[in-house]
Amino acid sequence: MSRALALKPTLVHQVPAMLNKSDPWQTASANARQLAQYRFDLIRAGAAMMAGGASANHVAALLHTRCKANALDAAQASALVALKEIPSVPTLKRWLSAYKREGKVGLLPKFTGRVRQEYGWEMRAVALYNIPSKPSMSAVALQLRKEGFDTASEKRVSSFLRALPATVGENSPDRVGRHLHRLRRQRYQPRDPSSLQVGEVYAGDGHTIDCYVAHPNTGRPYRPELTAFIDVRSRYITGWYLSDAESAVSTLFALSHALRGNDHVPAWLYLDRGAGWRARMLNDEATGFYQRFSIEVIGALPGNPHGKGWIERWFRTVRDHHDKFFAGGMVYCGNDMAQEINRRLTTDIDAGKRKLPTLENYHASLARYIDEYNNTPLEDALDGKTPAQVWQGLQRVPVSLPAEAVVRPRERRAVRRQMVELHKRMYFHDALSLYDGKRVVVEYDLHDDRTVWVFDDRDRFICAPQLVSTIGVLPTSRLEEQRDKRLAGQVKRLQRAADEAVARRQDAITINDQLTSLEQSDLVTPQLAPKRKGAGIVIDLLDNE
Secondary structure (H helix, E strand, O other), X not given: OOOOOOOOHHHHOOXXXXXXXXXXXXXXXXXXXXXXXXXHHHHHHHHHHHHOOOOXXXXXXXXXXXXXXOOOOHHHHHHHHHHXXXXXXXXXXXXXXXXXXXXXXXXXXXXXXXXXXXXXXXXXXXXXXXXXXXXXXXXXXHHHHHOXXXXXXXXXXXXXXXXXXXXXXXXXXXXXXHHHHHHHHOOOOOOOHHHOOOOOEEEEEEEEOOEOEEOOOOOOXXXXXXXXXXXXXXXXXXXXXXXXXXXXXXXXXXXXXXXXHHOOOOOEEEXXXXXXXXXXXXXXXXXXXXXXXXOEEEEOOOOOHHHHHHHHHXXXXXXXXXXXXXXXXXXXXXXXXXXXXXXXXXHHHHOOOOOOOEHHHHHHHHHHHHHHHHOOOOHHHHOOXXXXXXXXXXXOOOOOOOHHHOOOOEEEEEEEOOEEEEOOEEEEOHHHHHHOOOEEEEEEOOOOOOEEEEEOOOOOEEEOOEEEEEOOOOOOOHHHHHHHHHHHHHHHHHHHHHHHHHHHHOXXXXXXXXXXXXXXXXXXXXXXXXXXXXXXXOEEOOOOO
């Protein structure tokens, strides 16, 4: 391996031996600056005399005489006590001359302690330590010795690396990754939501709960998805929903819960850019759920969880204050859970030794906790008020739609022969003859496919066509249909994994391949001994010729 100093230019100026020392006063220690101040207080009057034309020899002798006679002012006497001894005339002369040349910096003590010896491998050590694989200090020392740096003992290398600045040390951007370093180490930018009105901006996100519950169908360990909305100004949880996974449907139900439960429409939603939040059902400019209620969407930057810090912080609060205590803490599965508790979870369930709580148990417990959270004072965020108290200042923007219509998605469809086709289902009504060939807005129920509701471009109700036929065998609930699609995708992924496992079963390198490689190796030239009766092949790995 090359011994070239492979260190990025951006790191060179951060190595201790190259630190900027243009201001010695700032780089000096506090004790050194205090000592320089004591020296200055003692010679202050003498420095003024030298500025008037007196020589350093006469001023130094005069100061020494005054010190011995205790004929000093209060500041000089205090400085002399701190210095603990009367300086000699040469010392006073040296201080006066240094102050005349450099000011107070000249009075700093020159002794800097033991100067570290340079061994020549320092830059290479920094380069090796700052690679993404995060080698340990001892591993860096070993690698340096392999590259020919015999003086790179583990103690010397470790001592050097521990003294590095944070920007090239253990948590440097090159070791932890620049994106993660920026998220964790960047300058903190607090956000003040006090300028917002209550109920004006909701932040929403999905989070897989940190508990195991029994799946409603199989009874096996299962972690549902919690989708929630929080009011940024009051920290009030306005709506939430538990589902199998984050999707447009879970977002729709959680937001519908927020709208219907509080009879209020926010002005903005602060969301991430996941597929569940960007689906046409929600985001379409003509028929989307957001557009229907005139809600503007603010998209968080991808890969930046701090942008949605309000809802992310609440999910952490749920984990710490609810999930860790749910069911006695025995079904918690966060990364800080005792590993031995859940290691044999499925085995214990099969043996009847443990029983998981149901999804209904978790739902009821979470509902109680959310009510408790909304009525708990928040000292830092709300100055001791509860989210519910701040939420009382809401200037309500009513939903003004029937409750059952709030959760109905919409899509645009063309009318053909008094019928509209939606999701492989055909709906008929006589009134649609007036709109033949035109595009209309079709509103549908996720739970029941027997009826749809049709509106014109001005959002005026036209009719409610009934289902007359389906293309293929379809379930009556669109939610069931989505579950079937999800199941088909899971089966497909499992089949792909099974095919890969079967392919891996075939030997990629056979024993014959290995023997051939040994025979063709430049390092080892095996010789076959004569085959004896009753004996197998003998391979002589030692070439004695």
